Amino acid sequence: MINLTSVNKSYRQGNGKYQVLYDVNLKVKSGEFVAIMGPSGSGKSTLIDIIGFLDQNFEGSYIFNETVVSDLSRRDHAKLRNRSVGFVFQNFKLINNQNVGENVGLPLLYAGVKRHDIHVRVNKVLDQVGLTDSYYKMPKNLSGGQQQRVAIARAIVAKPSFLVADEPTGALDSETSKEIIKLFKELNQNGTTVILVTHDEKVASQARRLIKILDGRIQSDEEITNEDL
Amino acid sequence: MRIYELFVSALRSLWANKRRSILTMLGIIIGIAAVITILSLGDGVRIETLKSLQADSSGQQSSEINFSKAYNPDSSNEISGFNDNDIKMVQNNSKVVKAKIQSGYKGIISGPGKINGKNVMGIIYLTTKPNHEYLIAGRGISKNDLLNNNPVALISKSIAKKGYVSPKNAINAGIELNGVSYTIAGVIEDEAELKEYQNYDVVVPKKFYMNNGADIPHDSMKLTFVKGADVSKETRAIVQDLNKKGSQHGNGSYDFMDMGDILKGASDTIKAVTYFVVAIASISLFIAGIGVMNMMYISVSERTQEIGIRMAVGATQHQILWQFLIEAIILTLTGGMIGYLSGIGLAKIISSFLPFKAIVTFSTFLLAFGTSTIIGLIFGILPAKTASNKNLIEILR
Ligand SMILES: Nc1ncnc2c1ncn2[C@@H]1O[C@H](COP(=O)(O)OP(=O)(O)O)[C@@H](O)[C@H]1O
Ligand SMILES: [Mg+2]
Numbered sequence: 001m002i003n004l005t006s007v008n009k010s011y012r013q014g015n016g017k018y019q020v021l022y023d024v025n026l027k028v029k030s031g032e033f034v035a036i037m038g039p040s041g042s043g044k045s046t047l048i049d050i051i052g053f054l055d056q057n058f059e060g061s062y063i064f065n066e067t068v069v070s071d072l073s074r075r076d077h078a079k080l081r082n083r084s085v086g087f088v089f090q091n092f093k094l095i096n097n098q099n100v101g102e103n104v105g106l107p108l109l110y111a112g113v114k115r116h117d118i119h120v121r122v123n124k125v126l127d128q129v130g131l132t133d134s135y136y137k138m139p140k141n142l143s144g145g146q147q148q149r150v151a152i153a154r155a156i157v158a159k160p161s162f163l164v165a166d167e168p169t170g171a172l173d174s175e176t177s178k179e180i181i182k183l184f185k186e187l188n189q190n191g192t193t194v195i196l197v198t199h200d201e202k203v204a205s206q207a208r209r210l211i212k213i214l215d216g217r218i219q220s221d222e223e224i225t226n227e228d229l
Numbered sequence: 230m231r232i233y234e235l236f237v238s239a240l241r242s243l244w245a246n247k248r249r250s251i252l253t254m255l256g257i258i259i260g261i262a263a264v265i266t267i268l269s270l271g272d273g274v275r276i277e278t279l280k281s282l283q284a285d286s287s288g289q290q291s292s293e294i295n296f297s298k299a300y301n302p303d304s305s306n307e308i309s310g311f312n313d314n315d316i317k318m319v320q321n322n323s324k325v326v327k328a329k330i331q332s333g334y335k336g337i338i339s340g341p342g343k344i345n346g347k348n349v350m351g352i353i354y355l356t357t358k359p360n361h362e363y364l365i366a367g368r369g370i371s372k373n374d375l376l377n378n379n380p381v382a383l384i385s386k387s388i389a390k391k392g393y394v395s396p397k398n399a400i401n402a403g404i405e406l407n408g409v410s411y412t413i414a415g416v417i418e419d420e421a422e423l424k425e426y427q428n429y430d431v432v433v434p435k436k437f438y439m440n441n442g443a444d445i446p447h448d449s450m451k452l453t454f455v456k457g458a459d460v461s462k463e464t465r466a467i468v469q470d471l472n473k474k475g476s477q478h479g480n481g482s483y484d485f486m487d488m489g490d491i492l493k494g495a496s497d498t499i500k501a502v503t504y505f506v507v508a509i510a511s512i513s514l515f516i517a518g519i520g521v522m523n524m525m526y527i528s529v530s531e532r533t534q535e536i537g538i539r540m541a542v543g544a545t546q547h548q549i550l551w552q553f554l555i556e557a558i559i560l561t562l563t564g565g566m567i568g569y570l571s572g573i574g575l576a577k578i579i580s581s582f583l584p585f586k587a588i589v590t591f592s593t594f595l596l597a598f599g600t601s602t603i604i605g606l607i608f609g610i611l612p613a614k615t616a617s618n619k620n621l622i623e624i625l626r
Contacts, residue, residue: 054541055622075545082543089625093538097245107542109234154542 001161001193002028002051007060009046020046021058021216030161033188034195035207043216044197045166051195052164053081082110086155088165092147094139100126100150101135107158125153129183145176152183162193169203181206239556242528250560253524256517257564257604258571260510261597265572267499267506269587270580274496277585292464294471296448298339298481310448310483312476319452324463327453337427343405344392351388351406354423355435367400367415370434378437382411385430389416406433409441514600518608525557525612536616537624550617557609558602565601569594
């Protein structure tokens with residue numbers, strides 16, 4: 001499904017260039033549960049932004065299913081983002097003056113789904129992430145864990161091909177982190193592809209495949225067997 | 230995304246910043262209100278001008294020709310300005326549908342009289358109130374005279390002299406007007422005049438004069454024209470003909486009040502004021518537009534995170550652009566519509582002090598609607614572009 005070949009990424013810095021990703025090759029099949037680990041500043045976010053269609057500005061080739069991502073217009077890139085990926089951020093990224101239901105329904109709104117259908121679908125997804133009857137609550141009245149559930153609900157509401165999460169437990173205590181990871185695991189078991197970035201060993205160990213990254217280069221890429229738990 | 234949703238979200242974000250939105254709208258409101266006020270007044274004058282020339286609801290127009298008699302004390306015959314021949318002549322004009330003689334009585338008429346056997350032509354003031362003005366001998370016409378229908382008259386010094394040599398001798402003597410005898414109660418100055426423009430030399434109670442078979446002479450003619458005729462022009466031509474060949478062309482003059490001319494004066498004044506007001510309002514609207522731009526820039530920078538989130542869930546640049554553009558347009562359009570209503574209100578209030586009514590036309594509505602929409606577009610486009618061109622990765626970091 002996801003196929004990155006010799007992806008390089010550099011930021012312009014003054015007159016020079018500052019390279020963040022070096023020759024990244026990565027394939028992810030449908031249904032996988034992948035964790036990406038690495039120290040701060042190693043390029044995890046940069047990589048996952050490319051994978052999650054947030055960043056189109058890179059060298060190399062990214063083929064998603066049959067689509068050449070780097071060839072897409074900005075508009076088609078946005079459409080692909082809307083339909084094919086769900087993104088979960090470390091700091092939730094909810095619109096604070098809109099209620100939970102509206103936040104969750106946002107991707108469907110941009111997909112052009114009817115208001116009534118959005119409402120029905122949102123309530124269903126809120127059930128799924130354990131936030132039944134929270135449609136009209138405001139994000140600021142929810143705990144961090146609950147807010148992240150809202151963000152996850154938003155990520156899966158449009159039934160994307162895969163889920164991407166950048167340190168989804170980074171702002172949560174360990175107890176809440178466990179619950180959130182459990183939720184990702186459940187989603188994966190129901191067939192959703194999940195790629196998450198973390199620097200928490202415990203979180204990473206829940207995945208089925210672990211990619212380690214250092215200074216913009218993939219160091220290792222291996223299956224996690226159940227015995228490792 | 231559905232357009233409806235764009236409007237909903239724009240309204241909500243404007244509502245979330247009520248005070249800022251209202252302050253920003255104020256300039257638009259004032260500018261549009263000023264323009265609508267002056268245009269409604271201008272339309273009022275225009276419609277009034279048309280109406281003044283309109284005879285009936287079918288769109289036929291009318292005008293009125295008056296006859297004023299030259300002063301001639303030796304003329305003995307009762308003079309009516311118009312007769313049947315005049316009507317026939319006037320009806321030769323193909324644009325005239327109807328010509329009707331009517332009384333042009335405005336308080337003073339001229340009529341034949343006899344004093345001590347001598348014929349006089351009097352300019353008679355028919356009074357309905359006690360009259361003691363310009364008295365030089367005898368008494369005036371009292372309330373009792375009016376109540377009791379006394380046949381009394383006041384006459385001018387020169388008529389008195391003509392009949393009885395001196396004003397004193399004339400007192401309590403008689404004068405015959407329209408074949409009826411009156412007692413001369415008093416003598417008045419030759420310079421007696423009504424409202425400083427109409428001289429008269431006989432005063433009698435109106436009721437008595439009318440009750441004794443005296444017709445008020447016809448001295449006006451009402452003309453009705455076919456639809457679309459140039460009433461001013463046609464009437465002017467007819468008046469010229471009458472002054473050459475009319476039945477009384479030797480005894481006075483025919484003329485008409487050109488209402489079109491009078492209202493044209495008012496309309497010219499309003500036109501000049503309109504240019505001035507529109508110029509000022511344009512400046513106001515321009516400054517208001519810059520205010521809108523400023524507010525939208527602030528809004529865009531405050532909502533950078535929101536823009537990032539919307540883009541991250543798949544909003545295209547177009548959708549972000551329209552979100553902010555529609556916000557700006559709703560802001561100016563709301564201001565424009567409030568301004569439109571205030572303008573109408575203001576025009577109605579102002580015109581209650583003027584001799585015509587302010588008129589609200591659909592085109593002024595379109596003008597207010599169009600102008601405020603365009604202001605929103607012009608001054609909203611740059612902030613909206615800024616919002617839609619934001620770099621997603623930069624925002625989300
Ligand atoms: N927009 C940017 N401009 C310049 N440098 C950047 C930008 N984004 C990230 N970087 C740099 O790229 C490197 C990798 O960043 P990032 O992918 O966020 O690392 P991680 O998520 O692994 O902590 C860091 O050194 C960071 O400073
Ligand atoms: Mg990071």
